[in-house]
Amino acid sequence: MDKSRGTLQKNVLQGLTVREAMRRQIISLPAGAGFDRCIRALIKYKVNALLVTGHRQEALGVVSKTDLMGAYYAGLPLTTPLQDIMVGPPRFCRADDSLDAALDVMRAHRIHRLYVEEEQGGQAAGVLAYPDIVGLLYRYCHRCDRSILRSGKTGADLAEHLTVREVMTPGVEAVAESAGLAQVMEALAAARLAAVLVRDETGLPVGVVSKTDLILAYLHGLPHATPARTIMNFPVQDLPQDEMLALAVQQMIFSDIHRLFVYKEDHRDIVGVLSLSDAARFRSGACRACLTSRIKI
Amino acid sequence: MGETAREVMDTEFFTLRPDLTIAEAVRLFKMASEASGRRVFGMMVLDERGRLAGMLSIYDIFLLIRPKHTHIWGEMGDLDLTGLLDAACRRARNLQVGDIMTTEVLTVAPDTPLLLVIDIMIKKHVRRLPVVEESRVVGIVYLSQVFGHIQDKLTGG
Numbered sequence: 001m002d003k004s005r006g007t008l009q010k011n012v013l014q015g016l017t018v019r020e021a022m023r024r025q026i027i028s029l030p031a032g033a034g035f036d037r038c039i040r041a042l043i044k045y046k047v048n049a050l051l052v053t054g055h056r057q058e059a060l061g062v063v064s065k066t067d068l069m070g071a072y073y074a075g076l077p078l079t080t081p082l083q084d085i086m087v088g089p090p091r092f093c094r095a096d097d098s099l100d101a102a103l104d105v106m107r108a109h110r111i112h113r114l115y116v117e118e119e120q121g122g123q124a125a126g127v128l129a130y131p132d133i134v135g136l137l138y139r140y141c142h143r144c145d146r147s148i149l150r151s152g153k154t155g156a157d158l159a160e161h162l163t164v165r166e167v168m169t170p171g172v173e174a175v176a177e178s179a180g181l182a183q184v185m186e187a188l189a190a191a192r193l194a195a196v197l198v199r200d201e202t203g204l205p206v207g208v209v210s211k212t213d214l215i216l217a218y219l220h221g222l223p224h225a226t227p228a229r230t231i232m233n234f235p236v237q238d239l240p241q242d243e244m245l246a247l248a249v250q251q252m253i254f255s256d257i258h259r260l261f262v263y264k265e266d267h268r269d270i271v272g273v274l275s276l277s278d279a280a281r282f283r284s285g286a287c288r289a290c291l292t293s294r295i296k297i
Numbered sequence: 298m299g300e301t302a303r304e305v306m307d308t309e310f311f312t313l314r315p316d317l318t319i320a321e322a323v324r325l326f327k328m329a330s331e332a333s334g335r336r337v338f339g340m341m342v343l344d345e346r347g348r349l350a351g352m353l354s355i356y357d358i359f360l361l362i363r364p365k366h367t368h369i370w371g372e373m374g375d376l377d378l379t380g381l382l383d384a385a386c387r388r389a390r391n392l393q394v395g396d397i398m399t400t401e402v403l404t405v406a407p408d409t410p411l412l413l414v415i416d417i418m419i420k421k422h423v424r425r426l427p428v429v430e431e432s433r434v435v436g437i438v439y440l441s442q443v444f445g446h447i448q449d450k451l452t453g454g
C-alpha cells in the first residue's frame with residue numbers, strides 16, 4: 001500500500017473493533033492429529049489454516065496450507081502429527097482491539113490471521129482473517145448511498161469508484177503446464193504467493209494451481225513429478241483491470257473465490273492478481289468518496 | 298444380555314470408496330435410497346481392504362457448498378443469488394470422497410446393548426452407527442430402525 005495514502009487518510013475501518021469482523025467458528029485439531037486429517041478439515045471448512053490445540057483445548061500453534069505444502073515438498077508422511085510443523089504460539093488479539101491495530105499487527109508480522117483471546121486460559125474465542133475484514137468492508141460499502149452495488153448509478157458516479165488496477169498486486173507468477181509439482185511449489189514459496197498461473201506452450205493462460213490443489217495432491221499421494229496440468233483448475237477466473245473494485249470483491253465473496261487474475265487488453269495479457277487480502281490491506285472500501293471525506297477529518 | 302445392535306442393524310448396505318468423486322457418491326446415495334426405500338443421507342467409506350476409513354454424510358457435502366461469507370448476506374435483500382448454488386455444486390462435484398469424509402467415526406460392536414446405542418446417538422448427535430466386528434464392518438444401525446424397534450414397546454402394542 002502507498003505509504004502516503006496510509007498516513008494522510010483515515011479509513012473505513014477506523015472506529016471498528018475486532019469483534020465486528022471476527023469469526024467465532026474456530027477450526028481446530030489436537031496436536032497429535034495427522035496431516036491427512038488437517039487437509040480434510042481445511043478443504044471441508046474452506047479455511048487456509050487451523051488452530052492446533054493441547055489437552056485442555058489451549059492454543060498451541062497454527063498449521064496453514066503453506067506449512068502443509070512445505071511438508072509435501074519435504075516428503076513427510078501424511079501420518080506425521082501436526083505438532084511437528086505447527087507454528088506457535090499463535091498470535092492473539094483482543095475482541096475490543098481496533099480493527100486497524102489488528103491489521104497493523106498482521107501486516108508487520110506478515111501473518112494472515114489473528115486469534116482472538118478469551119479472558120483467560122489461553123483458549124481462542126474467535127479468529128480474524130483478511131476475508132472477514134473484506135466482508136465487513138463490503139457491508140459498509142453496500143450500505144452507502146454511493147454504492148454501485150445497488151441499482152441506479154450513473155456514469156458520472158462511477159468515476160469516483162476504485163478500479164481493480166488500483167488495488168491489485170501487479171505482476172504474475174506463471175509455470176508451464178508440463179512443470180512438475182515440485183517446481184510449482186518452489187515458484188509459490190519464492191514469490192510468497194497462494195496460486196500460480198499455468199500457461200500452455202503458446203503462452204496462453206490455461207489454468208491455475210493453488211496451495212489448495214497442492215495439499216489435495218499431497219493427500220492423494222501424487223509424486224512431485226506430476227505435471228501441473230493434472231491438478232490445475234480451469235478456466236482461469238479473470239477480469240479486466242478497469243473493473244470496479246466493489247464488483248470484483250462482490251464476485252469473490254459470493255462465489256468463494258480467493259483470487260482473480262487481472263488482464264489488460266485481452267485474457268492472454270494477465271498483468272496482476274486481486275485477492276481478498278489485497279482488498280483488506282487497502283482498508284478504504286471501494287470508492288474515493290470515503291477517502292476525500294476522511295482527509296477532512 | 299437384552300437387545301443389542303445386532304437385532305436392529307442393517308446387514309445389507311451400500312458403501313463408498315475414498316477415491317470416488319462426490320458426484321459418484323451422490324449417485325450411490327440415490328441408488329441406496331431407491332434400494333432401501335428410505336432416504337439415505339450418509340454412507341460408510343471402506344478402504345481397499347474393506348476396513349472402515351470414514352463416513353460421508355450430506356452434512357459434509359453441505360459444508361463444502363455453503364458459501365463462506367453467509368454472515369454478511371442477511372442485510373442484502375437486493376442480492377442476486379442466481380447461479381451461485383449451481384456454481385458451488387459444480388466445484389464440489391470433482392472432489393473425492395476421501396477429501397472431505399469424516400474419519401473420526403464412532404462404531405459399536407454387534408453385542409453393544411441397544412440402550413447404549415441410544416445413549417451414543419443422543420450424546421454424539423449421530424443418526425447412524427457402523428457395527429464393527431474384528432475390524433470388519435458387519436452392519437449399520439440407523440436411528441430410524443432403533444425407533445422402529447422400540448415403537449411397539451412405547452405404544453404398549
